[in-house]
Each structure stands twice: as C-alpha cells, then as structure tokens.
Amino acid sequence: MSEENWDMYDYILESKDAVRSIVKHKDQILEKAVEYFFSKKINRMYIVGSGTSYHAGLAAQSVIEKILDIPIVVQYPMEFKDQEFLPDSDTLVVGISHAGRSTSTISALDKAREKGYATIAATAEKNKPILEHADCSVEIAIGPEYAGPKTKGYIGTVATLVLFALEIALKMNKITDAEYEKYVDEVLETTDQIPAIAEASVKWYEDNKQELIKSRRIIIVGYEQCKSALLEGTLKVLEAVRYSVTGYEMEEFMHGVYHSIDEDTYMLYIGCEGQYYDRMINMKNYFEKERGNKNFVITSDEGQVTNKNNLVYDFKNNHYFASLEYVVPFQVLARKLSLDLGIDCNVSSDPHFHKKMGSYTY
Structure with missing residues (x-):
C-alpha cells in the first residue's frame, strides 16, 4: 500500500x-x-x-x-x-x-x-x-x-x-x-482475533454512532492486565478526535474524578475478566442510575449483550496478553469517530510540531 x-x-x-x-x-x-x-x-x-x-x-x-x-x-x-x-x-x-x-x-x-x-x-x-x-x-x-x-x-x-x-x-x-x-x-x-474484533467494533460503532458523535468529553476506565490498553486506547482516541479524552485506572478514578461526571460525560469501560470486573459493573450501574451519563462497556460477558451500548465479544482474556485485543475497539473508535467528525486523523494537525518543540532529533 x-x-x-x-x-x-x-x-x-x-x-x-x-x-x-x-x-x-x-x-x-x-x-x-x-x-x-x-x-x-x-x-x-x-x-x-x-x-x-x-x-x-x-x-x-x-x-x-x-x-x-x-x-x-x-x-x-x-x-x-x-x-x-x-x-x-x-x-x-x-x-x-x-x-x-x-x-x-x-x-x-x-x-x-x-x-x-x-x-x-x-x-x-x-x-x-x-x-x-x-x-x-x-x-x-x-x-x-x-x-x-x-x-x-x-x-x-x-x-x-x-x-x-x-x-x-x-x-x-x-x-x-x-x-x-x-x-x-x-x-x-x-x-489472530484482531480483524474479527475490528469488524465487531465497526458494527458496535455504527449501532451507537448517532450518540457517540455528540460526545465532547470521554473518560475511559480500566484495570489490571488492561491498564496498558486503557492508556493506549485513550491516546488513540485523543489523537484522532482531538477533544477531551482521559483515561483512568478504576481505583484511581474513584479517588476524586467521579465528582466531575455529569450527563454530558461519555464513559467507556474495559471490562476484561478479572477480580475487579464486578466492581466495575457496579460503578457503571451507579453512574447510569444516579448521574444519567452515557456508559459503554467492552467485555466478553454475555450478560451485558442486552444493552446495545455495550460491545460484547468473545475475547480470549489471556492474563498477559488481553491488552492486545481490548485496545482494538478504541483504535476503531478513533478512526470511525474522527471520520464522522470531519477530521482526517491520518494527517497530523501540525507536521512540523516535533521540529518546533525539539522533541525529535533530525
């Protein structure tokens, strides 16, 4: 190519x-x-x-x-x-x-x-x-x-x-x-699952596009083995949509950030299998009932499939490598949402930024 x-x-x-x-x-x-x-x-x-x-x-x-x-x-x-x-x-x-x-x-x-x-x-x-x-x-x-x-x-x-x-x-x-x-x-x-996860992510995005294109503040929450997917997913969406996107480890989020959640906040949860999954679902349910904001869960839990907001896929959930699959929906979201916002994320917002800042050596 x-x-x-x-x-x-x-x-x-x-x-x-x-x-x-x-x-x-x-x-x-x-x-x-x-x-x-x-x-x-x-x-x-x-x-x-x-x-x-x-x-x-x-x-x-x-x-x-x-x-x-x-x-x-x-x-x-x-x-x-x-x-x-x-x-x-x-x-x-x-x-x-x-x-x-x-x-x-x-x-x-x-x-x-x-x-x-x-x-x-x-x-x-x-x-x-x-x-x-x-x-x-x-x-x-x-x-x-x-x-x-x-x-x-x-x-x-x-x-x-x-x-x-x-x-x-x-x-x-x-x-x-x-x-x-x-x-x-x-x-x-x-x-090996990445193309299939991407395809499922595109369908999830299309099902939720009319809601997602209204977002101007996204918070991504994760934990345990998917901490790196949380950080990388946040960066991809932030680079592409170019508005406020932040990511937090779940316990860190609970220590203060929750005060800022209102009905205009969109929260995406990385629901990988693990000891903290039920705690995360409890937190998601709290925000839905008491704050009325928009919540989306990415998980393999079939119990979440009834809500179209959620992306439910048969992730492998390997203890060491789960981040390699859970990052994919955020990569897809970054591309699809930026496209619908009229942003070409393939093109840098400033091709000369690193020269101006001295952050690249030439």
Whole structure:
C-alpha cells in the first residue's frame, strides 16, 4: 500500500499478519540482541519510551518479569534521565522509539551509557538517529505505518519484547521448549482475533454512532492486565478526535474524578475478566442510575449483550496478553469517530510540531 493510499483502519487489520511475520522471522530479528544480552551481566531491565512505546512496555512488563525472573521497570525517558538514584551496574536499558527520532529516548539511552549500562534501541525505522545512541538494536518489524495514530506499532512492539524475553529465557533454561511454544501460541491466538474484533467494533460503532458523535468529553476506565490498553486506547482516541479524552485506572478514578461526571460525560469501560470486573459493573450501574451519563462497556460477558451500548465479544482474556485485543475497539473508535467528525486523523494537525518543540532529533 502506497503512502498516499494508507488509512489507519487498514493498519489495524494488518496487525495480525504483522505479529505472525515477527514470530516467523524472530531468529533474524532478535539474533544480535540476544547475543548482546549474553555478552553482558544483566540482573534488571529498564524499558523506556513515550506514548505508544511506553504503553507497549507496560503491556509486556508482567510477562517479561515472569519469564526472566528479574525486575523490569517501565519509565518515561525523562523520568529515567532525571532519576537521582539508579543501580550501579548489571542493567539493560531498552529504548523504544517507533520513528527512531525521539529526543527524550535518545537522552535516556545516553544517560544509560554514562552509567555503563547495556543499551538496546528498538525502532520500526532504519537509519534513524536513535541507532547511534545504543550499543545494539532491534527492529520492530511491522512494515510501513506512516504518520498518524499508531496501531501496528503498539501490538508489534509488545510481541517483539515478549519474544526477546522468551529467547533469552529458553537459552538460560528458565523455561522449557513447551513453555516457550505455549507463550507464542497465546500471543498468536490473541492477535489472530484482531480483524474479527475490528469488524465487531465497526458494527458496535455504527449501532451507537448517532450518540457517540455528540460526545465532547470521554473518560475511559480500566484495570489490571488492561491498564496498558486503557492508556493506549485513550491516546488513540485523543489523537484522532482531538477533544477531551482521559483515561483512568478504576481505583484511581474513584479517588476524586467521579465528582466531575455529569450527563454530558461519555464513559467507556474495559471490562476484561478479572477480580475487579464486578466492581466495575457496579460503578457503571451507579453512574447510569444516579448521574444519567452515557456508559459503554467492552467485555466478553454475555450478560451485558442486552444493552446495545455495550460491545460484547468473545475475547480470549489471556492474563498477559488481553491488552492486545481490548485496545482494538478504541483504535476503531478513533478512526470511525474522527471520520464522522470531519477530521482526517491520518494527517497530523501540525507536521512540523516535533521540529518546533525539539522533541525529535533530525
């Protein structure tokens, strides 16, 4: 697909094949980075990045900790750069920048090198500045994804980070061959659903379009394994519709934000299976009855299917990879709602913003 003909929705659908391609070519993609890992003594890992890169790190954090049995810290680059206390050694810093030009991620990698840490740059682009600021690199091999809200980038980065950890763990005998294959199969089972989830999301959107196009304030609430889907989904909708969209972890929302909910507030809930699901439904019911605002639940709970506001789909609900499926309805919402609002989210609101702000290195 040429740059002139691409569309955000097409890239959502391509995420499935992108992950399958990454798995198929994992040896070629990860070989140098895995060799580099074993050339160092690594007892902890920092994953640094902004926006989608940060959210992907959060999505992969728990499973990498489980697989490698070492602390994994996910931080914004400037938090890492400005942190006064950092461990003395035995640390790997993975800096993620899909465009390969993030000034803050480059600064974080420079700080890591000053500390004598091992450094890996992960990017979807070739021959970009970030590659000069790390000792090794990993390609996020998702294929083309031109300017606009990134979708393949998020899902492809999670898959790449998880496969990197699996390769290391297998060589260290921390997992068996069967466990390795089980994790890979779980990733593929989850991401193989993406086109079908997107199709269901389009139908859900069309059923609720006349209500959703009236919204000018959206709050997204989630919890547990879908915290990263919450943050990434919020960012996608915000980038596309370009009005007030905020996301909150559910307990954080309950500590004050609830005061601001009125009948003009639209709330979307990520209802993944887990220990907090019933608590979330209770909160949704409260707002419907006592505040009269608009509420929409994204879930696999068939008990919610009677309300057309809700998107009910047979999600896999994998403990580690649920964020890769629950993010899709928000990616679709971002594209469809912005289109109906007359906004072309494929086009940046200011193509020169990063040059003006110095947030990209050229």
